[in-house]
Amino acid sequence: MKFLTQILIVMVAFNSYGQQLNIGLHISNPIRDTKVGWYDIDAESFDDHDLKNRSIAYELTSTYALKKFDLRLRMNYMRINILEYQDNYFAGTRNQVDVQATQNKFSISPGIFKRINIEQLSLSFGFEAIYTYHGQFKMNLESLQSDSISGTVFFDSFGTSTIPSGYAIGLGTPFNFGFKIGNRFVIQAEYSPSMYYAKLGGTTVSTEYSNNPFYSDSGSWYTEDVYEGFAHLEHRFSFGLVYWMKL
Known part of the structure; x- marks a missing residue:
């Protein structure tokens, strides 16, 4: 947090010489990097389990404009929250299954952009370095x-992984x-x-505990699930509102 505050102070210092500063708030597509269980199709999984995806992602951006290019700092928080469930009846038995998956992800991305203004429209393109912390899934x-x-x-x-x-x-x-x-706002x-x-x-x-009137059991096991390379x-889409200030 102290490091981010120092960056914003430097941005304000640059703008004190007549440059423009903007602050933006955006929503973006939550990107899930882990496939677990049946989470393969957005609306309904291949094995007739219903799927509720309550995942969401927010972005906060701050940009200052120099004469030939823009410098931007983007921060992203992503909450992965997926529920897959099934409730059916077969041969006099009711079968209920709920699987809840959660994860938190944080990103910080400094970047440099070239902006082209055409009346009310603007087009920017550039590069950004990205560091993302992927929390436990x-x-x-x-x-x-x-x-x-x-x-x-x-x-x-009952089980956990x-x-x-x-x-x-x-x-x-x-x-x-x-x-x-x-004069100030940009979509x-x-x-x-x-x-x-x-x-x-x-x-x-992974752990599991099961019981019924005649039997009870518990246990745990370990697997290696590594993704490295x-x-x-990733493909990120975002939409938001920006407010420009002149300092």
Whole structure:
């Protein structure tokens, strides 16, 4: 936080010599880097489990404009929140399965841009260096089988899996389109393909506890789930509002 404050102070210092500073707030597509369980299709998975994706991502940007180019600092917070569930009846049995997956990701990206203004429109393109911290990917599973009429529970099971945190360092090439509203506000849309060196995952810890009126058991196991290398690709889309200030 102290480092980010120092960067903003430097940006204000530059703008004290007549340059322009803007601050923007954007929403972007949440990018999930881990495929776990049945999370393969947005609306419904291939095995008839329903899927609710409540993931969301926010971005805060600050840009100062020099005579020939713009310098920008972008910060991104992403919350991965996915629920897959099934509730069906078969041969007098009710089967309920809930799988909840969550992850937090944070990015900081300094960049340099060339901006072209055409009346109310603007086009910017450039490069940004990106560092992303990928938090733990946590998955909670609950499975329940019961009599469809009496509600008597035959079997219930609870489990967790945790993939360790990791990081990614890369380079993005953003393309930004803006439309000016009045003297100070600009609506912006941005697309950025990025390539990373990523080191994600590690030793996944899984636990399970199950019981029913006649049986109970518990256990844990470990697997190696590592994603590492230079072939980590992402496509980011964002949309937001920018406010320009003259200092």
